[in-house]
Amino acid sequence: MSGVSLGELAVRFGLALRGDPERRIERVATLAGAGSTALAFFVNPKLARELRATQAAAVLLREEALADCSVDALITPNPHAAFARIATILHPMAPVAAGMHASAVVAADAEVDATAQIAAQAVVGARTRIGARCVVGPGCVLGDDVVIGDDTRLLARVTVLDRVSIGARVLVHPGAVLGAEGFGFAREGAAWLHVPQVGTLRIGDDVEIGANSTIDRGAIEDTVIGEGVKIDNLVQIGHNCTIGAHTAIAGCVGIAGSSHIGARCQLGGGVGIAGHLRICDDVGLTGFALVVSDIDEPGVYSSGIPVERAQDWRKVVGRLKRIDGLAKRVAELGRQQQDGEETA
Numbered sequence: 001m002s003g004v005s006l007g008e009l010a011v012r013f014g015l016a017l018r019g020d021p022e023r024r025i026e027r028v029a030t031l032a033g034a035g036s037t038a039l040a041f042f043v044n045p046k047l048a049r050e051l052r053a054t055q056a057a058a059v060l061l062r063e064e065a066l067a068d069c070s071v072d073a074l075i076t077p078n079p080h081a082a083f084a085r086i087a088t089i090l091h092p093m094a095p096v097a098a099g100m101h102a103s104a105v106v107a108a109d110a111e112v113d114a115t116a117q118i119a120a121q122a123v124v125g126a127r128t129r130i131g132a133r134c135v136v137g138p139g140c141v142l143g144d145d146v147v148i149g150d151d152t153r154l155l156a157r158v159t160v161l162d163r164v165s166i167g168a169r170v171l172v173h174p175g176a177v178l179g180a181e182g183f184g185f186a187r188e189g190a191a192w193l194h195v196p197q198v199g200t201l202r203i204g205d206d207v208e209i210g211a212n213s214t215i216d217r218g219a220i221e222d223t224v225i226g227e228g229v230k231i232d233n234l235v236q237i238g239h240n241c242t243i244g245a246h247t248a249i250a251g252c253v254g255i256a257g258s259s260h261i262g263a264r265c266q267l268g269g270g271v272g273i274a275g276h277l278r279i280c281d282d283v284g285l286t287g288f289a290l291v292v293s294d295i296d297e298p299g300v301y302s303s304g305i306p307v308e309r310a311q312d313w314r315k316v317v318g319r320l321k322r323i324d325g326l327a328k329r330v331a332e333l334g335r336q337q338q339d340g341e342e343t344a
Contacts, residue, residue, distance in 0.1 A: 002026055003037060004089065006058055006072060013082055015060075019072025023057055028087045031056065039090075041083040042069070060086075093153070096133050104136075107144075119156075131168070143179075149205065161217065167205035167227065175212040178203070182216030182239025182257055195219065197239055204228070210235060210251070219257070226263065244281060270304075 007021030029038035031047055034056030041060035042051045051059065051068050058072040060079040076082045100106060100118040107126040112118060116134040125143045130136065131150035139157040142148070146160050149168035154160070158172045161179035172178070184195035199218020204227035209215070213231055216239040217223055223237065226245035236254045237243065244263030249255075253267050256275035261267070265279060268287035273279070279295045288304030295301060308316065 006074065009086055010074060013076075013085060015082060016063075016075035017073075018066065018075065019058060023072055025057055025086075025090065027090055028083065029056065031059070039074075039083070039086060041079040043079050096135055113150075125162070137174075161201075163200040164203070164217070165200070166203045167207065169206050170203060171208045173209065173211040173213075173233070176209050177214045178209070179217040180214060182219060184219050184239060184257075199223065199240065201225070204245070207231070213237075216241075216257070232269075238275065250287070 003024040003026035005021060006017055006019060006023045006025065009015065009025065010017040010021070024037060025039045026037040029035070029040055031040045031042060031050040031054045034040045034054055036055065036057055038056050039058050039060065040054060040056040042065055048068055051065065052070065054071060056071055058074055059069050060074045060076060060083050061069060062077060062079060063075050066073060066075065074082065096115065096117045098115045098117055100112070101120040101122070103120045104118045104122045104124070106112060106118060106124040107128065109127055110124045111129040112124065113130060113132045113134065115132045116130050116136070118124065118136045119138040121139050122136045123141045124130065124136065125146065127144055128142050128146040130148045131152065133151045134148050135153040136142065137154050137156040137158065140154045140159070142160045143162035143164070145163045147165040149166060149170065151168055152166055152170040154172045156174040158174065159177045160166070164179035179201040181197040184197055185192040186195055197217050197219050199220050199222045201215055201217045201223045203225045206228045207225055209231045210233035212233055213235040215223060215225065215237045218240045221240055223240055224242045226243055226247070228246040229243050230248045232249060232251040234252050235249055238255055238257035238259070240258040241255055242260045244261055244265065246263060247261055247265040247267070249267045250269040252269055253271045255261070255273045258275055259273050259277045261279045262281035262283060264282050266284045268285055268289065270288040271285045271291070273291045277291060277294050279291065280298060282298035283295050284300040285291065286300065286302040286304065289301060290303050
């Protein structure tokens with residue numbers, strides 16, 4: 001029989017169960033899209049109507065939401081985390097097919113573990129070391145002296161430049177570029193002189209890097225990505241940056257060179273961070289926030305202006321443009337008042 005029973009899931013993950021322990025779960029799905037063999041989860045109160053109407057086999061939820069759930073339930077304080085663990089079991093990654101494809105190009109002195117998979121048209125440079133059960137996907141390019149830890153997967157067309165080291169259990173999505181030279185130039189008159197980037201990039205264990213994201217190597221010292229960091233698609237991290245452990249970075253974030261982000265931070269989509277800044281641990285930056293000075297205290301910070309109807313936005317811009325004139329008028333009135341008081 002396929003799938004896994006609710007009883008097995010409850011025991012394995014320490015969940016409370018309301019319902020039939022023999023009910024089989026074969027896949028995960030949304031509340032609205034789930035069927036009789038699917039597991040969904042509920043955390044957002046805005047989806048209460050979907051919870052009441054769901055046809056799922058079971059739902060992961062908190063105890064206070066049980067009254068709105070008419071199907072079987074697995075009860076936990078953190079439904080999303082439990083959902084992630086169960087989804088990994090129900091939808092595992094493809095097994096590693098050990099060996100090298102005939103079209104792969106692997107340097108004679110590269111060290112590739114016998115349990116690793118080197119896919120079609122991959123390139124592995126001199127003295128590069130690839131650990132046990134790794135996957136180097138189709139079209140990936142690894143430079144010289146690269147180190148890849150055990151159980152790491154480079155899915156497709158990932159580029160890893162010379163001397164970059166990647167830890168264990170790292171997942172890198174297609175198109176990522178790791179260890180390219182950063183934006184390093186010195187001004188001389190009207191011209192720019194290229195500055196060689198002689199550092200490298202070090203990535204810790206259990207990191208995930210999204211599609212088409214880029215992390216530059218260090219100019220002199222290394223760029224460092226801490227353990228457990230999660231990076232979304234289309235993120236740019238400049239040279240000499242450090243990202244603390246378990247920080248999460250959403251899509252389209254740009255971090256300029258030599259900035260240091262603490263541990264357990266959360267950077268919303270489109271955040272911009274200027275260079276040579278320090279952000280302490282446990283900082284949240286909401287979407288499109290722009291950071292131009294150090295942040296020394298944990299907390300949530302914002303700076304973006306929410307969207308308005310076009311006609312309202314034009315009024316706001318018009319008022320902003322009049323601020324200087326208003327400030328000058330207020331200053332003039334202040335001077336007139338002061339002059340009047342002095343002559344009284």
